[in-house]
Amino acid sequence: MSGNLPAPSVTADYAQRVADDLSATRSEQERVRTELARLQDDLVRLEDSEQVLTKMQEVLGGTPKQTTKQRKSSKGTVVPAARRSNGRTAAGKPAATTRNKSSKKTATPKKAGEPTWLELTAAYLGGQSEPRSAAEIAAALTEAHPDRSVQVPVVRNTLEQGVAQGLLERSKQGRSVFYSPASATPAPSDS
The missing domain is CATH 1.10.10.10 (Winged helix-like DNA-binding domain superfamily/Winged helix DNA-binding domain)
Structure with missing residues (x-):
């Protein structure tokens, strides 16, 4: 009869571990979603800065704007620009359409x-x-x-x-x- 006592305890332990693991997994998913949203916002800001800087470069007589095909990493693979459609960024947020002329982005x-x-x-x-x-x-x-x-x-x-x-x-x-x-x-x- 003593052999029957540990079974409910082991089951309860496993149930608790599964619940803890599930909670940890959900917390990690939320952390990753938050980080992904932050990175997408950063990417949008960097793309906006690139557009401003490219226009400034063209005005100042720099080299012409590079196309996406010309943006290559050192290994020769094409680095695609973020997708935009219907005025929205890859993060699903509205794309910036106006620029504040006193913005601190510009040099x-x-x-x-x-x-x-x-x-x-x-x-x-x-x-x-x-x-x-x-x-x-x-x-x-x-x-x-x-x-x-x-x-x-x-x-x-x-x-x-x-x-x-x-x-x-x-x-x-x-x-x-x-x-x-x-x-x-x-x-x-x-x-």
Whole structure:
């Protein structure tokens, strides 16, 4: 008869463990949903910033806007832009249609005769013995050019533009990305 006593206790223990696991799973699902929503909002903000910066670049005489097919990672795979349909973002939220002209997203435009962000970053990296992160480069440019508004996203976009043009090289160490001047290679001849 003593063999029958543990069975209800074991069943109750398993039932409690299942209930605890179910509760933990639901909590984790909610945490992941919240994180996903935050990341989707971040993506929308970054896309909006990209549009503003691209327009500024075109106005300032930079290179023309890249198409989605031109946005490639270092391995050559296409990185798609977020899907938008019916004026809504991938997160299902309305897409931003108006811009506040006093928005802090934009950088201070360069004055006539000032070097471009690409020229500044390339010059800075040319004087460095080791690759630097976008944050390190932005900090150095802020110190060197206090009259110009330097923002890490602007610097990062500029660095990626330099990589796309073959002026700079990108390297990864874990999750960190570092930039350095492109290796010196002979220029192709016109003949």
